[in-house]
Amino acid sequence: MASLSGDSWADRVGQFVDAHYGSITGKARLYVIDQNLALHLPAPPGRVLDVGGGAGNQSIPLARRGYEVTILDPSRSMLQRAGEVLESEPPDVAGRVTLVPGRGQDAPRLLAPGSYGAVLCHGVLMYLDDSAPLVSALATMVATGGIVSVVTKNRATLAIGPARRGDWKAAHAAFNATGEVNRLGLETRAETVNEVESLFAANGIKPIEWFGVRLFTDHWEGPEPMPEAEPDILAVELMASRRDPYRGFSRLFHVVGRKQAQPEGGPEGR
Secondary structure, eight states: OOOOOGGGGGGGHIIIIIIITTSHHHHHHHHHHHHHHHTTSOOSSOEEEEETOTTOTTTHHHHHTTOEEEEEESOHHHHHHHHHHHHTSOHHHHTTEEEEESOGGGHHHHSOTTOEEEEEEESOGGGSSOSHHHHHHHHHHEEEEEEEEEEEEBGGGTTHHHHHTTOHHHHHHHTTOSEEEOTTSOEEEOBOHHHHHHHHHHTTEEEEEEEEEOSTTTTOOSSOOOGGGHHHHHHHHHHHHHSTTGGGGSSEEEEEEEEOOOOTTOGGGO
């Protein structure tokens, strides 16, 4: 799988930022992640790094709450869109956001390792052939006691989409699949909660909690719901994200972990 980098997103900014996040599907994703992330974020002010943060849909709202936010993304088109959003924000909010072009794997070279109270990486691992290098970089960037937040695609639910579409052959094949073509027409890779938690543990990040992301609104068909219905829809999605068995059936999952103090003397002292 070829990962997207640079301005490979240039032609997809409108499709992803406007169409996706403007739909109930995208709104549910943002809301559920935000609400569950808030359970573990240190109180503002604090420093947040959003790796692959794109146009800032998830992290600019954190700047409004008082966090100092750095958005690191390889797509200058995405960062340009984030800049356009910031132009309409109050000066104090815009002043708390820094936009940095670059890949997440290069974060330790581009930014200050160990200086962030929270490191977010939402919807990025699925575009990489191997999650390990990026998770290692995330762990390097977060301060001891800080949190790492990762959202990626749920391998356990790959058969649900084609089954809903009535494509039974594809649904049958998806039980043994490790990825799929997403709504943007891009090849994506899916993982399990255990795999991500194991990567966390291997990098000194203790898994705290995991959540589902988007169950009932996934593959939404028909017209968008009326605005007055949205609060109830989002409340149901949030409840499903935190309860078994519902969270396990979600299209995405969200893992939060905490950076542990290194044993005295470091690895050599063990």
